Amino acid sequence: MVTAGSLKWASIFRNSDKKTYFWSSAPNWAQKAVTDDIQPEDWVHLAVTHDTKSEVVIYNDGKKAGGGAKPPTVAEIDGSMMVGARHPGEEFFTGIIDEVFVFNRIITAAEIEEIMTGDFLPVEPAEKLTTTWGSIKADRD
16 A cells, blocks of 8 residues: 555555555545456555546556546645555555655556566666765775
C-alpha cells in the first residue's frame, strides 16, 4: 500500500480476492482501477499510471494487469506520503515493500520495464560526491 496526503490516492492489495485496487479522492473517494487477475502469491513489481487524459493502468511485472476508465484530476498532495500504511498510520501492509518511485508525470511501459529490471537510475552516480567519498573511504581501509 502506498498512499498520499489525506487519502488523495492509494494502491491497495485486498487479501480477500487477491487483487490490487487503485483508489483516489477525485472528486470523491472511490475505486478507479482494479487488476483483472489474481495477483501472484510471490514477489510482484507493481506500477500504476494515472493519466487524466486517457486511463488508469495497473502493471504487474511490467505487463498491463488491469486498469480503469479516464480518471479525474487528483488534488495536490496535502501532507506526507505513506508507504505500507494508510494515512495517518492505519491499515498496515503485511508484506515487504522494496522500492518506491513517485513521478510527477506519466511514465511509459518502457520506463516501467527499466525500473523493474534495475536499469533505471534517476541520477548518474559517476563522479558524484557520495560515490567519490565512498571510493575514497574504500581505498583507505
